[in-house]
Amino acid sequence: MTAPDWWQEVGLPPAAGRVLQHLVTHPESTAAAIADELGLTASTVERMLRALVEELLVVRVGRRPTRWSASPPRSAMDALLQRRRAQLANVELQAERLQEEYAAHLDRRFASDQFEVLDTPQRVTARYEHLLRSAQREILHLVMPPSVATSAHPERMAAQADAAARGVRFRAVYDASTFDEELSLRTARDGLAFGGEVRLSRELPMKLVLFDDAAAIMAITPADPAAGSLVVYSPPLLRVLKALFDELWEHAAPWSTEPTASQPPPDRLAIDPRSARVLQFMALGMKDDAIARVLGVSRRTVQQIVSDVGTRLGARTRFQIALQAQAAGWLGEE
Structure with a gap:
């Protein structure tokens, strides 16, 4: 991430970061001088200066012509971060209140925030994509037929590629019978293309997706995708599901799309x-x-x-x- 992009993390556009950095090393600059130096339009610089003034990061130091200087960066940034923390604390409070209302009004089979029942394919897809974009370390799949999807999901594959690009590791164990479906084989190959790891096993006990140690989605009835899915948030159960995946992964056969050469073995005890x-x-x-x-x-x-x-x-x-x-x-x- 470049220095101007860093400002997006505190809610300011990259151009505002460029303007502030310029003022740090060029105090008492005019808006016109800033625009010329940075190659920005005058209107853009004016907008960025207004945003920086609101955050107390720059101050006006003259009026004829109007000139600008950066506030002392350390104290100004400390104050900005304090305001952002207070805003985030308020957001967290509102999220808790929304969760309470959600639990009170949603017709679920479990009166607990440790589980969630998704009773339609649309809800399953929405929750999967939300957890996919939230994952930080790894996503683990147990895949077995029948497939929930009837066609490819390019948006989901793009989101998986984005997650892999930011360092999320993908591992999947496919039931061997899954590859009777062309779509499942294509999905596995797409996963390998963006750096995922695939192994094959037989008679998997369940369909499962694990997102870090935060959540898991499992089919309520593996043979009937329309029966819905269960989202698990319970830490003890997540640890059990992770141990199950690790055991199946350890004993599964690695698979890749790398071609295998067919060469005559030197003797009866060897095989190509x-x-x-x-x-x-x-x-x-x-x-x-x-x-x-x-x-x-x-x-x-x-x-x-x-x-x-x-x-x-x-x-x-x-x-x-x-x-x-x-x-x-x-x-x-x-």
Whole structure:
């Protein structure tokens, strides 16, 4: 953030910061001189001076012609910050009053500020986007079918990209069956594109989104997205949900869109990377079509890889292939 932009944090436009900085080093300047020096219009400088006078940051020191100087910065800024703190304290008080009215009039199933029921897709989307923009450290997803969305949300993806740009970490565990849906696969790829991390698992226990340690959204009935969602604010329950995510993340299979080369293994105990990926996804219960979409290859290629691996192992069925591939160490530790 540049020096002029810093002034936005205290409610002043960047141009006001430029004018004040100029007056700090050029006391008793006229508005015309400020405009010439900074390349601003006369009307803009006049507006900025009025704003700075209201905040007691500059003073008039002459009238013929009118000249301006900066107030002592330390004391002037201390006074400004005190006023902003008082304003924020009043906002906090009003927020508490609004929360009390909200709790009193909203028809919720839980008479507590530790939970909130969102009974329409519009409310779920609005709360998700609010929590997304408020997140500071990390956002964690457990994704399983059926998908709530029927089409892509470019606004949501843009908001996720903005959050990633400000340092928020995204991690997601997708149920392998989710990639039977083209939209879910596209969403996962979009997440990887802005720096998110994706892993695959099978038979996830729930749909879940965790925002820092502040809130979580979980589907009330995972199989029925229309049944609504529950927002959790309870710190003990959030810690339990975070521990659940960490456990699932630890045992999930990493996934990326990086291409995997198919090279002949040197011996029977080795396997090329692409064949290993196919076996891992097959062990997760993914269908051939979904594996092909994930790897960016044809369904026939997937079937040929499975057939070739079966021939090498002397296995006839997929179950036998999975067992012998696990014994050979081709599926990892799990």
